[in-house]
Amino acid sequence: MADYRLVIIGGGLSGLAAAIRYARYFPDVLVLEQHIRAGGLNSYYYRQGRLFETGLHAITNFAPPEDKNAPLNRLLRQLKIKREQLALHPQIRSEIRFFDRYTLSFSNDFAELTECIRKEFPQALPGFLRFYQNLPEIDPFTPSPFRSARQFLQSHIDDPVLVDMLLCPLLFYGSSMENDMDLSQFAIMFRAIFLEGLCRPMGTIKDLLDMLLAHYLSLGGAIRYQAKVAKIIHGNQQANGLLLENGETINCDAIISTVGYRETLSLLGHQLPEDEKRIGFVETIFQFPVENAVDFPHDITNIFYNNSSPFKYAAPKNIVDMNSGVLCFPMNFAGNRLAETGNGPQLRITHLANYQLWADMAKDQEAYQREKFRISHQSFIEAEKILGQLPKNPAYEDMFTPVTIARFTSKHAGAVYGSAKKIKDGNIGFKNLYLAGTDQGLLGIVGSMISGVSIINRYILPKL
Amino acid sequence: MTASDIKQVILDIIADIDDEADFSGLDASKPLRDQLDLDSMDFLDIVMELRKRYKLQIPEADYPQLATLNSCVTYLGPKLAAI
Numbered sequence A: 001m002a003d004y005r006l007v008i009i010g011g012g013l014s015g016l017a018a019a020i021r022y023a024r025y026f027p028d029v030l031v032l033e034q035h036i037r038a039g040g041l042n043s044y045y046y047r048q049g050r051l052f053e054t055g056l057h058a059i060t061n062f063a064p065p066e067d068k069n070a071p072l073n074r075l076l077r078q079l080k081i082k083r084e085q086l087a088l089h090p091q092i093r094s095e096i097r098f099f100d101r102y103t104l105s106f107s108n109d110f111a112e113l114t115e116c117i118r119k120e121f122p123q124a125l126p127g128f129l130r131f132y133q134n135l136p137e138i139d140p141f142t143p144s145p146f147r148s149a150r151q152f153l154q155s156h157i158d159d160p161v162l163v164d165m166l167l168c169p170l171l172f173y174g175s176s177m178e179n180d181m182d183l184s185q186f187a188i189m190f191r192a193i194f195l196e197g198l199c200r201p202m203g204t205i206k207d208l209l210d211m212l213l214a215h216y217l218s219l220g221g222a223i224r225y226q227a228k229v230a231k232i233i234h235g236n237q238q239a240n241g242l243l244l245e246n247g248e249t250i251n252c253d254a255i256i257s258t259v260g261y262r263e264t265l266s267l268l269g270h271q272l273p274e275d276e277k278r279i280g281f282v283e284t285i286f287q288f289p290v291e292n293a294v295d296f297p298h299d300i301t302n303i304f305y306n307n308s309s310p311f312k313y314a315a316p317k318n319i320v321d322m323n324s325g326v327l328c329f330p331m332n333f334a335g336n337r338l339a340e341t342g343n344g345p346q347l348r349i350t351h352l353a354n355y356q357l358w359a360d361m362a363k364d365q366e367a368y369q370r371e372k373f374r375i376s377h378q379s380f381i382e383a384e385k386i387l388g389q390l391p392k393n394p395a396y397e398d399m400f401t402p403v404t405i406a407r408f409t410s411k412h413a414g415a416v417y418g419s420a421k422k423i424k425d426g427n428i429g430f431k432n433l434y435l436a437g438t439d440q441g442l443l444g445i446v447g448s449m450i451s452g453v454s455i456i457n458r459y460i461l462p463k464l
Numbered sequence B: 001m002t003a004s005d006i007k008q009v010i011l012d013i014i015a016d017i018d019d020e021a022d023f024s025g026l027d028a029s030k031p032l033r034d035q036l037d038l039d040s041m042d043f044l045d046i047v048m049e050l051r052k053r054y055k056l057q058i059p060e061a062d063y064p065q066l067a068t069l070n071s072c073v074t075y076l077g078p079k080l081a082a083i
């Protein structure tokens, strides 16, 4: 007799969504999370008595509650969460800046982006509009072999700078491969970011996670923290249970793994050759005192910048690549009263980073800390090049590297977006073990939750 | 359960999925999905609710039998006769 009918490995957003979806009908489900709290890549921690978020620049797929077929609203319906429970604040606007020369501004009103393209790239506008018209022809949910998003853009738009500028935010917000992404994923993300747009829930990621967890527990589901899975017990392409790092075994009828393809194979005991390069990031959070609010822009949410030609989205040769990055101002969402919570302005800066160099550096803790400090200082200077002089007295600063990601989420090579190859149907050749989350190919907060729900719908619920 | 009980059960379940669903003018002989703007995910919810409420096991191959209110009555009638 199994201990649980379903066990979900990983309490990140895909795991939580899968768990809620299942618990709506059967409470006999357990989530196993290695960390002390849920959320995975989108979680939080405390320093100096203050809460800091990991991740969460913005939630994509902003849609008004009336739009019943919007992915966000469909997702909430599947989880039986009322849209009103999520007070969402839309972004103000964001910018893509290339070489101090071209700026494209986009908001949750797509016309703003089109208007900017009309001004900055008048020759390319007809091509862009043709691309936009042909976008609905891509059916992202019918499984198909890899198609290049870059090639698709280039076939419509003959300005290479505009192609790079359109790709830049989408690659930063969800590409696991160098300089390109799969066309299906591109279509999903273009809609999620440019057509629907960005928003933030009221409060912090903790409020969102607490709401999801309370909902899950009220449905009768179970979750265990500091419960790292060491092995999946299996035979004849059938999973029978799990062995935890603490030696305990748990028997179950079915498993959903959200920890990545390679990571799952390694739990199955397979030896794996080193695979393709993975994309890593560093991000520094600068938290300023309340009185510095005046020193920061109020009308911009994110800035994606690049100064290299062509734009390179790749694992850099150096420890980080300062030629490009994302600046995020989490306080700048319409009607978001983050400031009233007593927190001052915050700036987050993200760059591409080289995992191996950071991993080598981390063997010497002191050198690693020094390097983190040096890089965050450089990041700050890059931000000043874009924003002008900033106050030099952050009340707090902290940096995560690919090593941090690997340590806290067990992602191979600390790669936020996982493997370049995706298992789009979640099927890894087992009768009762499926993949959801990052390596199933749906990324981001909304994407990973849709992934969890759709794998439950496809493989688990109809078979019960 | 009578035919009208069964219809009511289905409508209750749909109202629970989408509290703004508009049942006025619903044609019992036409597909529910088209009339109420339900997607395949919502449709799975109907099957799962029937399972949860009445311990009814509906194999995937039979899902099309639940397409309209009338076909629901035909298909579910014998299964819910004792309830």
Ligand SMILES: Cc1cc2nc3c(=O)[nH]c(=O)nc-3n(C[C@H](O)[C@H](O)[C@H](O)COP(=O)(O)OP(=O)(O)OC[C@H]3O[C@@H](n4cnc5c(N)ncnc54)[C@H](O)[C@@H]3O)c2cc1C
Pocket (backbone or CB within 6 Å): A009, A010, A011, A012, A013, A014, A015, A032, A033, A034, A035, A038, A039, A040, A041, A042, A054, A055, A056, A057, A058, A059, A060, A227, A228, A229, A230, A258, A259, A283, A408, A409, A410, A411, A416, A436, A437, A438, A439, A443, A444, A445, A446, A448
């Ligand atoms: C800095 C940063 C900023 C981001 N910003 C945004 C943003 O603004 N908007 C957005 O939409 N997305 C953002 N993302 C991306 C988004 O966070 C992810 O795509 C999404 O959270 C992935 O969820 P997941 O459940 O697939 O994976 P994960 O969150 O990685 O969940 C996997 C979970 O499994 C656990 N685990 C791993 N191995 C084991 C094991 N052996 N046993 C038990 N548990 C295990 C991990 O601890 C983790 O909790 C950001 C990511 C980062 C890192």
